[in-house]
Amino acid sequence: xxxxxxxxxxxxxxxxxxxxxYPEAGLAGMELLQRxxxxxxxxxxxxCCGQPARNNGYQDEARKVARLQMDSFPGDWPIVxxxxxxxxxxxxxxxxxxxxxxxxxxxxxxxxxxxxLTEFLVDVLGVKLVDKGQKVTITWHPSxxxxxxxGVVEQPKALLRQLTNVTLVENPRExxxxxxxxxxxxxxxxxxxxxxxxxxxxxxxxxxxQVVSGDCGCLxxxxxxxxxxxxxxxxxxxxxxxxxxxxxx
Amino acid sequence: xxxxxxxxxxxxxxHVALNDPKLRANFRRAMDGLMTKRAAQFADEAExxxxxxxxAAARANALAKLPELLEQLEANCLRNGIHxxxxxxxxxxxxxxxxxxxxxxxxxxxxxxxxxxxEMHLNAHLEKHGITPVESDLGEYIIQLAGEAPxxxxxxxxxxxxxxIAELFHDKIEGxxxxxxxDELTAAARAALRGAFAGADAGISGVNFAVAxxxxxxxxxxxxNGRLSTTLPPLHIAVTGIEKVLEKLDDVPPLLSLLPRSATxxxxxxxxxxxxxxxxxxxxxxxxxxxxxxxDNGRSRVHGDTELRDTLRCIRCAACMNHCPxxxxxxxxxxxxxxxxxxxxxxxxQIEGLDCAGDxxxxxxxxxxxxxxxxxxxxxxDLLVRLRxxxxxxxxxxxxxxxxxxxxxSETLGWKGWTLLYASPLVYRIGTxxxxxxxxxxxxxxPMLKQWTSVRTKPKFAPKSLHELAREKGYCDE
Ligand code: SF4
Numbered sequence: 001x002x003x004x005x006x007x008x009x010x011x012x013x014x015x016x017x018x019x020x021x022y023p024e025a026g027l028a029g030m031e032l033l034q035r036x037x038x039x040x041x042x043x044x045x046x047x048c049c050g051q052p053a054r055n056n057g058y059q060d061e062a063r064k065v066a067r068l069q070m071d072s073f074p075g076d077w078p079i080v081x082x083x084x085x086x087x088x089x090x091x092x093x094x095x096x097x098x099x100x101x102x103x104x105x106x107x108x109x110x111x112x113x114x115x116x117l118t119e120f121l122v123d124v125l126g127v128k129l130v131d132k133g134q135k136v137t138i139t140w141h142p143s144x145x146x147x148x149x150x151g152v153v154e155q156p157k158a159l160l161r162q163l164t165n166v167t168l169v170e171n172p173r174e175x176x177x178x179x180x181x182x183x184x185x186x187x188x189x190x191x192x193x194x195x196x197x198x199x200x201x202x203x204x205x206x207x208x209x210q211v212v213s214g215d216c217g218c219l220x221x222x223x224x225x226x227x228x229x230x231x232x233x234x235x236x237x238x239x240x241x242x243x244x245x246x247x248x249x
Numbered sequence: 250x251x252x253x254x255x256x257x258x259x260x261x262x263x264h265v266a267l268n269d270p271k272l273r274a275n276f277r278r279a280m281d282g283l284m285t286k287r288a289a290q291f292a293d294e295a296e297x298x299x300x301x302x303x304x305a306a307a308r309a310n311a312l313a314k315l316p317e318l319l320e321q322l323e324a325n326c327l328r329n330g331i332h333x334x335x336x337x338x339x340x341x342x343x344x345x346x347x348x349x350x351x352x353x354x355x356x357x358x359x360x361x362x363x364x365x366x367x368e369m370h371l372n373a374h375l376e377k378h379g380i381t382p383v384e385s386d387l388g389e390y391i392i393q394l395a396g397e398a399p400x401x402x403x404x405x406x407x408x409x410x411x412x413x414i415a416e417l418f419h420d421k422i423e424g425x426x427x428x429x430x431x432d433e434l435t436a437a438a439r440a441a442l443r444g445a446f447a448g449a450d451a452g453i454s455g456v457n458f459a460v461a462x463x464x465x466x467x468x469x470x471x472x473x474n475g476r477l478s479t480t481l482p483p484l485h486i487a488v489t490g491i492e493k494v495l496e497k498l499d500d501v502p503p504l505l506s507l508l509p510r511s512a513t514x515x516x517x518x519x520x521x522x523x524x525x526x527x528x529x530x531x532x533x534x535x536x537x538x539x540x541x542x543x544x545d546n547g548r549s550r551v552h553g554d555t556e557l558r559d560t561l562r563c564i565r566c567a568a569c570m571n572h573c574p575x576x577x578x579x580x581x582x583x584x585x586x587x588x589x590x591x592x593x594x595x596x597x598x599q600i601e602g603l604d605c606a607g608d609x610x611x612x613x614x615x616x617x618x619x620x621x622x623x624x625x626x627x628x629x630x631d632l633l634v635r636l637r638x639x640x641x642x643x644x645x646x647x648x649x650x651x652x653x654x655x656x657x658x659s660e661t662l663g664w665k666g667w668t669l670l671y672a673s674p675l676v677y678r679i680g681t682x683x684x685x686x687x688x689x690x691x692x693x694x695x696p697m698l699k700q701w702t703s704v705r706t707k708p709k710f711a712p713k714s715l716h717e718l719a720r721e722k723g724y725c726d727e
Pocket of ligand 1: 622624
């Protein structure tokens with residue numbers, strides 16, 4: 001894990017899903033960084049990491065959008081991303097996508113500056129959290145791309161374990177995909193439905209009242225299905241969840 | 250698989266499978282068990298990483314030198330007394346096998362487990378010409394009785410539970426009383442197969458690894474049927490895809506350690522057969538003649554693309570399917586073609602063409618569970634993305650079969666619109682504002698939303714975007 005000196009300023013990449021559907025998670029992420037004394041900058045030209053186009057086979061389109069992101073974060077500060085999926089895309093796929101193009105070097109340099117939010121909080125900032133919240137039982141849902149592309153596995157749990165009033169119960173099927181997969185949820189709607197139904201059941205079996213995740217795609221999928229089936233748990237983005245605990249809300 | 254069935258779309262077949270609770274339970278139980286067993290074998294992360302690096306290197310090396318190694322394999326096999334045949338298509342391979350059998354006057358054939366003969370639909374071909382092949386692997390025997398295709402590449406009848414097998418045996422084996430006692434069922438199969446082994450004119454098997462350096466065919470199995478099929482009858486025909494070559498004997502041990510551990514969680518299989526020649530002077534057993542049929546069937550085309558070539562590293566351990574959340578839900582028959590699961594989604598469209606199996610690379614969330622467990626480090630999800638790309642925008646000169654077949658004007662336009670929105674900050678600002686206004690007014694029955702809301706509530710656009718909130722809170726000024 002790259003340990004680097006604590007920077008004074010960071011960029012924040014909001015992700016398109018957070019921008020339009022879960023802005024509070026984005027704000028919470030920025031506040032968590034600010035609480036550590038960092039200057040947080042949200043470049044207004046940013047849009048989306050380009051993953052939807054890449055994953056559907058539209059590479060030129062993905063590169064166009066990726067180039068805009070690379071232009072939008074001109075300084076050499078770290079780029080913190082509140083999503084393992086988008087962080088994984090920027091870390092592992094940007095250099096591949098620009099292989100053999102004039103943008104390759106800058107893609108490599110850009111990807112080296114990308115951190116998933118919990119990775120940055122733990123590995124770079126070494127945050128210490130003080131839990132001011134009520135007792136609660138939660139379970140963790142890692143996105144597939146955070147685990148297997150961004151390589152973020154332990155950090156979010158390490159953060160959650162710092163919260164003294166939070167009981168973290170393991171979901172034995174934690175690592176299994178929730179069935180979101182972007183266009184997959186529409187192209188293979190029935191398989192996706194079966195996967196998310198199983199995921200919701202596995203979360204319910206843990207007895208947790210909240211499922212916490214670092215990825216809003218999964219959250220949209222899981223909480224949408226839980227809500228439709230009137231299940232007794234809610235979903236939260238980890239940034240929002242942690243910030244609320246720190247505020248005692 | 251009959252041509253009719255193969256026309257049925259992946260999605261339609263998935264629909265049938267998803268609505269079969271027994272099938273879903275069978276797969277879930279079986280895959281959970283296999284995942285646990287595999288995990289126990291590779292508990293030591295460092296050992297796993299080192300071993301799979303060796304395995305991947307051995308396979309990658311063999312593929313890098315494939316043409317030379319195939320020539321070397323042929324020369325060494327010939328020197329050892331093994332006849333070698335080359336087949337470009339499955340039709341050619343079927344004709345070669347039939348020709349060998351007919352020349353030897355063989356009427357009955359006993360078969361060890363072999364996926365490549367499934368790829369060829371060899372049994373149907375032989376039956377059409379009056380030759381009866383009997384599958385001797387227990388799982389294969391069961392699905393042959395049931396008239397089905399394998400639903401898994403290592404455990405072909407994993408889609409069936411004990412009760413279903415008990416019913417099948419009672420129906421299909423003469424004089425077999427109904428019993429769910431596993432020992433009795435196995436004994437019934439054994440009794441039936443004994444006769445078939447004894448009377449077989451020829452044995453047909455697959456090959457796990459073909460070693461170029463020595464001209465040795467390596468065959469692993471658990472039931473002894475592979476050994477019997479390749480030693481008891483006077484004639485043995487081994488069939489393999491051209492990619493199964495290894496450069497040297499030293500490459501075998503790491504792969505021999507990886508394959509069964511990844512497949513069934515066994516440290517090693519009960520039988521490891523290394524066949525290097527027909528029966529020699531003074532030897533008491535073994536066939537009088539051994540033939541090796543090397544099948545291309547599109548593999549050299551795959552090999553020609555240095556990225557997609559990694560597909561051919563596969564050692565058919567099935568770990569990717571055992572860990573695939575899609576395979577676990579729908580089972581192997583949904584994939585229609587011979588190879589199911591993640592490797593099938595990769596191999597099938599390259600062999601059969603994207604025009605005919607182009608939906609398969611999309612039947613994945615790219616969750617990477619397959620890549621995580623693949624013992625030879627095939628980057629399956631990245632190659633699936635490559636195939637998705639080929640299906641809409643073929644690479645110049647080195648196109649995959651059927652490339653470009655799913656480029657539709659509406660989809661291309663859709664992505665043009667997407668790019669317009671996300672590649673320009675101004676359009677994004679205005680566009681997303683409008684999306685937010687109108688998006689929440691869209692009925693759940695709108696196209697795409699309809700699929701989403703079948704089991705989920707409709708996502709709600711936030712009243713203010715993060716862009717707006719960040720500006721208001723002063724995060725946008727550098
Ligand atoms: S792709 Fe990898 S995991 Fe899947 S069957 Fe082949 S070797 Fe095994």
